[in-house]
Amino acid sequence: MNFLFVCTHPIQNLIPLFVELNKKTNLNFKVLYWEKISKEYFDPLFNQKINFNIETFKGYKFEYFYENKNNTEKVTKTFNQILVSLKLIKYIFKSKTDVVLVYGYYLPHIILLLFAKILGKKTIIRSVSYNLGNRNFFKRLVRKLFYNIANLLIDEFWSVGKLNTDFYLDFGVNEKNIRTIPSSQITKNFVFKDDLDFEETKKKFINTFHQINKKKIILYPGKFLKKKRPMFLIECFANAKLSDEWILVLVGGGGFYHQQVIDYLKKNNPNNIFYLGFKDLKEILVLYDLSEIIVLPSDFGETNGNVLHESSQFNCTCITSNRVGAYPEVLNFKRGLVFDAQKKNDFINKIELLTNDINLRNQLKQNNLKFSEKIKPSYAANKIYDILSNYEL
Numbered sequence: 001m002n003f004l005f006v007c008t009h010p011i012q013n014l015i016p017l018f019v020e021l022n023k024k025t026n027l028n029f030k031v032l033y034w035e036k037i038s039k040e041y042f043d044p045l046f047n048q049k050i051n052f053n054i055e056t057f058k059g060y061k062f063e064y065f066y067e068n069k070n071n072t073e074k075v076t077k078t079f080n081q082i083l084v085s086l087k088l089i090k091y092i093f094k095s096k097t098d099v100v101l102v103y104g105y106y107l108p109h110i111i112l113l114l115f116a117k118i119l120g121k122k123t124i125i126r127s128v129s130y131n132l133g134n135r136n137f138f139k140r141l142v143r144k145l146f147y148n149i150a151n152l153l154i155d156e157f158w159s160v161g162k163l164n165t166d167f168y169l170d171f172g173v174n175e176k177n178i179r180t181i182p183s184s185q186i187t188k189n190f191v192f193k194d195d196l197d198f199e200e201t202k203k204k205f206i207n208t209f210h211q212i213n214k215k216k217i218i219l220y221p222g223k224f225l226k227k228k229r230p231m232f233l234i235e236c237f238a239n240a241k242l243s244d245e246w247i248l249v250l251v252g253g254g255g256f257y258h259q260q261v262i263d264y265l266k267k268n269n270p271n272n273i274f275y276l277g278f279k280d281l282k283e284i285l286v287l288y289d290l291s292e293i294i295v296l297p298s299d300f301g302e303t304n305g306n307v308l309h310e311s312s313q314f315n316c317t318c319i320t321s322n323r324v325g326a327y328p329e330v331l332n333f334k335r336g337l338v339f340d341a342q343k344k345n346d347f348i349n350k351i352e353l354l355t356n357d358i359n360l361r362n363q364l365k366q367n368n369l370k371f372s373e374k375i376k377p378s379y380a381a382n383k384i385y386d387i388l389s390n391y392e393l
Contacts, residue, residue: 001388002028004097006088006109008075009035010056012281013183013306014103016190019059020381027385029061032091034084034108035075036064042071045223046254046278053280054191081108088112092119098393101126101158105150113153122391126158128183130325131170133300147171156387160304162328179387182329184380185310191281202286209276212290215247218351219291219316221284225255227301234264234273236297236344240351242272250275251287288314292361293354296320299341308336312372317364319350335368 003021007014010033021029040051049070065087074080085108092100092115100116101124102109113123135143148171151157157173159165160183168178192198206213218237224230230250237248250261253275265275279287288294288311296305298321305324312318318336320327330336337354339346354361373379 001026001391001393002096002098003030003101003388004095004099005029005031005101005103006112007031007033007103008106009033009037009069009072011103012052012054012056013185013310015054015056015060016186016377017184017380018062019190020377021384022060024381024385027388031060031062033062033064034066034080035069035072036067037072038070041069042073043254044071044073045225046252047258048254048278050278051280053282054186076106081106084108085111089115092116092121097121099124099388099391103127105129105147110150110153113150117153122156122393123154124156124158125154126160126181128160128164128304128325129167130163130303131167132163132323144171161326162332163325164304181380181383181387182375183304183306183309184377185306185313185375186281186285187376188285188313190377191285198286198289201282202289205283205286206290209274212247212249212274216245216355217287217291218246218248218293218295218355219287219311220248220250220252220295220297221279221287221307221311222252222296223255224253224257224261226257226299228255228296228298230257230261231264232344232347233295233297234261236347236351237273238270239344240348240355242352242355244272246355247272247274249287249291251277251279251284253278284310285314288316291316293351294318294336295351296324297339297341297347298324309372309375312368312375315365315369317354317361317368319347319354321347329371333367333371334364335371336364 018031040049043050065084088108092112099122102113104127116123151171151173157168157178159178159180165178188198220233222228294307294311294316296308300323302324305320305326308318308320308326318330320330320338321341322338323341327338331338337350339350
């Protein structure tokens with residue numbers, strides 16, 4: 001079977017999944033990127049050049065339309081989407097693909113699916129989308145028309161969880177055509193050569209950031225965007241009644257609130273809040289291992305909340321708002337606590353509860369570790385392979 005996975009550009013948490021799918025016998029798996037992004041590139045949301053320090057193009061087959069791009073800013077611009085649409089049409093007519101999966105409801109992907117259907121190919125979408133948020137009547141109408149029409153071109157819809165499934169159902173998808181495949185994540189074994197490599201990286205990190213050593217860490221890993229509410233987090237942490245052993249560590253940055261966060265830290269000089277800047281994946285995994293609690297206090301507009309899944313392989317738990325896509329999985333698997341995004345006091349209370357109750361914290365950590373088995377790349381690859389093997393083509 002020839003299975004084509006179409007994606008705008010390399011997405012870090014998908015790479016280990018691609019490597020696992022490439023190992024499957026009787027499956028000719030290939031990824032098609034719109035753009036091959038350089039290992040170090042400018043990210044407009046971080047507002048700086050970044051390098052996640054992983055092998056992005058190793059261990060699987062791939063093709064691309066444009067290469068050596070060092071900026072993701074123009075990937076989904078209108079003119080680029082027109083060019084990509086034309087290239088995708090040409091590609092699908094020439095390829096021997098049996099099954100086409102597109103990652104996201106981009107216009108070029110919908111156009112590709114149209115021609116794939118005409119050619120009699122199996123069509124699948126994997127889109128981490130949700131129907132959350134406050135929208136006016138016109139926006140709701142446009143969304144309903146677009147998604148309902150686009151979904152007519154798709155045979156199967158691969159969901160990452162409950163809210164993603166609800167999104168598909170809201171836009172006319174028959175439940176029997178939805179498959180739940182949890183979002184696979186970057187693993188420690190994929191990023192590091194071995195345990196020694198991990199421990200050496202950890203030791204070097206602690207020596208560099210000695211001020212966080214031997215502290216109980218609440219970690220926020222992400223951009224400082226409006227929807228992610230870093231200042232809301234800082235204010236809640238500052239108002240929570242915590243012992244001196246607890247600190248808040250922020251990594252990532254960039255975005256609307258970047259300067260506001262920096263100004264706050266300079267002005268108030270808190271001894272329990274630290275911003276460590278952008279960190280690559282090796283450093284982030286080390287931070288997960290050092291942390292007790294991962295926090296994601298996002299408002300509407302947040303997607304899956306991959307950091308909640310990514311960190312579950314380590315001995316930590318989490319607190320998230322009820323506007324993060326993965327929050328039902330946090331509740332259902334008892335992996336952490338969920339607060340009402342509209343209630344600051346609820347967030348403060350959850351922080352105080354989890355920092356003070358070590359028995360609760362330890363139980364949630366154990367549940368988190370169990371859940372991490374369900375989001376390993378090998379788990380998702382096996383599930384995908386089983387689904388594909390049952391297709392009658």
